[in-house]
Amino acid sequence: xxxxxxxxxxxxxxxxxxxxxxxxxxxxxxxxxxxxxxxxxxxxxxxxxxxxxxxxxxxxxxxxxxxxxxxxxxxxxxxxxxxxxxxxxxxxxxxxxxxxxxxxxxxxxxxxxxxxxxxxxxxxxxxxxxxxxxxxxxxxxxxxxxxxxxxxxxxxxxxxxxxxxxxxxxxxxxxxxxxxxxxxxxxxxxxxxxxxxxxxxxxxxxxxxxxxxxxxxxxxxxxxxxxxxxxxxxxxxxxxxxxxxxxxxxxxxxxxxxxxxxxxxxxxxxxxxxxxxxxxxxxxxxxxxxxxxxxxxxxxxxxxxxxxxxxxxxxxxxxxxxxxxxxxxxxxxxxxxxxxxxxxxxxxxxxxxxxxxxxxxxxxxxxxxxxxxxxxxxxxxxxx
Amino acid sequence: xxxxxxxxxxxxxxxxxxxxxxxxxxxxxxxxxxxxxxxxxxxxxxxxxxxxxxxxxxxxxxxxxxxxxxxxxxxxxxxxxxxxxxxxxxxxxxxxxxxxxxxxxxxxxxxxxxxxxxxxxxxxxxxxxxxxxxxxxxxxxxxxxxxxxxxxxxxxxxxxxxxxxxxxxxxxxxxxxxxxxxxxxxxxxxxxxxxxxxxxxxxxxxxxxxxxxxxxxxxxxxxxxxxxxxxxxxxxxxxxxxxxxxxxxxxxxxxxxxxxxxxxxxxxxxxxxxxxxxxxxxxxxxxxxxxxxxxxxxxxxxxxxxxxxxxxxxxxxxxxxxxxxxxxxxxxxxxxxxxxxxxxxxxxxxxxxxxxxxxxxxxxxxxxxxxxxxxxxxxxxxxx
Numbered sequence: 001x002x003x004x005x006x007x008x009x010x011x012x013x014x015x016x017x018x019x020x021x022x023x024x025x026x027x028x029x030x031x032x033x034x035x036x037x038x039x040x041x042x043x044x045x046x047x048x049x050x051x052x053x054x055x056x057x058x059x060x061x062x063x064x065x066x067x068x069x070x071x072x073x074x075x076x077x078x079x080x081x082x083x084x085x086x087x088x089x090x091x092x093x094x095x096x097x098x099x100x101x102x103x104x105x106x107x108x109x110x111x112x113x114x115x116x117x118x119x120x121x122x123x124x125x126x127x128x129x130x131x132x133x134x135x136x137x138x139x140x141x142x143x144x145x146x147x148x149x150x151x152x153x154x155x156x157x158x159x160x161x162x163x164x165x166x167x168x169x170x171x172x173x174x175x176x177x178x179x180x181x182x183x184x185x186x187x188x189x190x191x192x193x194x195x196x197x198x199x200x201x202x203x204x205x206x207x208x209x210x211x212x213x214x215x216x217x218x219x220x221x222x223x224x225x226x227x228x229x230x231x232x233x234x235x236x237x238x239x240x241x242x243x244x245x246x247x248x249x250x251x252x253x254x255x256x257x258x259x260x261x262x263x264x265x266x267x268x269x270x271x272x273x274x275x276x277x278x279x280x281x282x283x284x285x286x287x288x289x290x291x292x293x294x295x296x297x298x299x300x301x302x303x304x305x306x307x308x309x310x311x312x313x314x315x316x317x318x319x320x321x322x323x324x325x326x327x328x329x330x331x332x333x334x335x336x337x338x339x340x341x342x343x344x345x346x347x348x349x350x351x352x353x354x355x356x357x358x359x360x361x362x363x364x365x366x367x368x369x370x371x372x373x374x375x376x377x378x379x380x381x382x383x384x
Numbered sequence: 385x386x387x388x389x390x391x392x393x394x395x396x397x398x399x400x401x402x403x404x405x406x407x408x409x410x411x412x413x414x415x416x417x418x419x420x421x422x423x424x425x426x427x428x429x430x431x432x433x434x435x436x437x438x439x440x441x442x443x444x445x446x447x448x449x450x451x452x453x454x455x456x457x458x459x460x461x462x463x464x465x466x467x468x469x470x471x472x473x474x475x476x477x478x479x480x481x482x483x484x485x486x487x488x489x490x491x492x493x494x495x496x497x498x499x500x501x502x503x504x505x506x507x508x509x510x511x512x513x514x515x516x517x518x519x520x521x522x523x524x525x526x527x528x529x530x531x532x533x534x535x536x537x538x539x540x541x542x543x544x545x546x547x548x549x550x551x552x553x554x555x556x557x558x559x560x561x562x563x564x565x566x567x568x569x570x571x572x573x574x575x576x577x578x579x580x581x582x583x584x585x586x587x588x589x590x591x592x593x594x595x596x597x598x599x600x601x602x603x604x605x606x607x608x609x610x611x612x613x614x615x616x617x618x619x620x621x622x623x624x625x626x627x628x629x630x631x632x633x634x635x636x637x638x639x640x641x642x643x644x645x646x647x648x649x650x651x652x653x654x655x656x657x658x659x660x661x662x663x664x665x666x667x668x669x670x671x672x673x674x675x676x677x678x679x680x681x682x683x684x685x686x687x688x689x690x691x692x693x694x695x696x697x698x699x700x701x702x703x704x705x706x707x708x709x710x711x712x713x714x715x716x717x718x719x720x721x722x723x724x725x726x727x728x729x730x731x732x733x734x735x736x737x738x739x740x741x742x743x744x745x746x747x748x749x750x751x752x753x754x755x756x757x758x759x760x761x762x763x764x765x766x767x768x
Binding site for chain 1: 400431715720
């Protein structure tokens with residue numbers, strides 16, 4: 001009598017991930033019946049099933065520190081089951097049969113507050129910087145960063161998150177004991193310390209293109225929202241955004257120079273309203289965590305003229321940069337009657353912006369030239 | 385008996401632009417009655433009216449080569465009259481009383497196919513390059529570029545347009561005989577050759593902040609759409625976008641590095657769906673000229689594996705980068721039955737991607753290693 005866990009583990013060992021038929025069968029009949037049915041049948045998959053040495057897999061997992069989680073486990077991220085009822089992408093779909101995990105983090109807890117960051121492998125320095133800063137700030141804000149462990153944006157996102165307060169999650173297209181790319185072996189070790197390495201594939205399996213496409217759907221499904229940082233015309237990262245859209249997740253994109261081919265995909269996604277433009281972690285939080293405080297506008301420099309009334313501003317602007325004018329002339333140019341203009345001039349005087357000279361003409365107060373220059377500069381003017 | 389033209393010219397000389405009261409009075413009673421009424425009244429504006437020496441203005445215009453156009457003239461851009469019935473911005477509104485023009489271009493004809501480009505004076509090299517290229521490409525596509533003649537983005541847009549096939553239009557906040565900024569005197573001369581310098585203000589008047597705000601509404605009103613290239617938090621360029629929105633014109637924004645403070649305004653406008661992201665002239669044309677051909681996607685490099693069927697791709701991916709595998713093993717891994725797998729292998733053989741070696745095992749065809757590397761690279765893999 002096979003247990004649900006053993007049946008799912010076995011099925012995970014002999015089937016390819018994101019196989020809609022297998023997923024639907026398990027949803028309908030349960031993993032145990034599907035597994036026992038498979039053993040009883042002919043055909044290649046059944047042959048593989050009968051040849052499977054599950055005990056060896058279990059003991060290998062024990063020695064490698066790999067655990068296998070299934071629906072119902074505390075660590076199971078229930079949101080991935082939405083993959084069972086969303087639109088297929090590239091004919092792939094279905095909830096994972098189970099997940100192979102390695103690392104000290106709790107997958108379900110970390111994913112509950114998480115953002116996926118995806119992008120080009122051949123990223124630019126700008127893209128890696130943007131991804132790293134975004135990941136680090138979100139990590140400090142208590143959000144785990146999920147990515148694919150690849151070169152470029154993925155690595156920058158993982159490293160940025162490792163620099164912050166919250167662990168990071170790498171979703172792999174091969175076994176979680178297999179470093180792909182090999183150059184990231186030490187990065188994966190650091191991720192596994194407090195975070196998690198996740199895969200639908202049993203230990204030692206290697207990635208294939210189809211497995212990458214299936215993996216992308218998990219990156220989108222595990223997180224609250226997905227951000228694409230860079231992607232050329234032909235971008236695998238866009239595939240994760242497609243999955244996120246299909247799952248009704250929040251989709252975001254970081255813009256870049258229009259002269260950069262690597263920003264093509266983000267720009268097109270924003271242009272077609274398939275993703276929301278985001279420039280920093282606060283804008284991401286605003287979307288993934290509706291309760292979050294509003295994004296503060298960058299501080300704007302106050303100007304001496306900011307607090308002037310409309311009439312004060314009008315009169316002030318007709319006072320020449322050099323020389324002086326009579327109250328009557330100023331009144332006429334500003335379109336005010338003389339009493340009003342005089343009271344305005346006196347309040348400008350109190351604010352030390354203008355002064356009455358011995359010739360009974362109004363002119364800028366020497367110190368005020370700076371304020372005026374500053375003010376006119378803001379208005380697009382220079383002292384004439 | 386004053387003519388409509390003389391009345392409008394006179395009113396333009398003694399009133400500030402974008403004054404809603406004056407505009408409404410002219411719309412209701414006609415310029416002649418408003419002018420004669422003004423002469424009969426008391427108050428400062430009437431005083432200025434009575435002191436106006438219109439003959440001198442007319443002769444000055446003659447000697448400076450400045451013309452004054454009003455509704456009904458061939459060169460009058462009728463679309464600016466929509467300013468008479470749109471939402472006020474900063475309490476300013478109203479159609480212009482008339483327009484003072486200098487230059488060899490026909491304002492109405494040029495504006496019929498035109499795009500406004502606005503942005504920061506303190507622009508970055510990136511912003512000036514983006515504005516210049518956009519302007520030049522649109523000019524070559526037959527569109528006149530409208531801008532404000534200021535430093536930074538404005539100047540880059542005018543210069544880009546001058547480098548193209550179509551003249552450019554500068555809308556000024558002072559008299560069209562007065563170069564503001566002075567450093568742009570020669571630029572304005574080049575613009576005036578085949579293009580037009582436009583202002584609501586009579587000759588020799590100097591700009592004020594209010595006049596700049598009024599001028600911005602003309603930049604938005606004259607063109608089919610307005611593009612903002614760069615703008616900091618506190619950006620005058622955003623004011624033109626506000627006018628364009630209020631007029632129901634097409635609003636567009638060019639993104640930039642998220643690390644650049646100068647891209648703050650474009651990013652916020654895109655993020656809040658107040659402007660559409662555009663990265664080049666074709667995307668602008670797609671919006672301002674619905675008949676235009678679709679934007680071509682950048683050419684994508686073809687790969688040897690692009691034309692493989694799903695089964696061919698599946699089998700191909702299970703052939704190791706080094707070494708070889710039997711047909712049966714490949715069939716099992718690919719989840720195909722052996723006859724199907726063999727036919728797939730033979731078609732891959734015909735496509736010179738794989739070969740059968742003397743040991744009756746299937747391996748990559750030497751030349752195919754390149755295609756495989758290329759293919760796997762695209763799939764995010766490297767040869768294992």
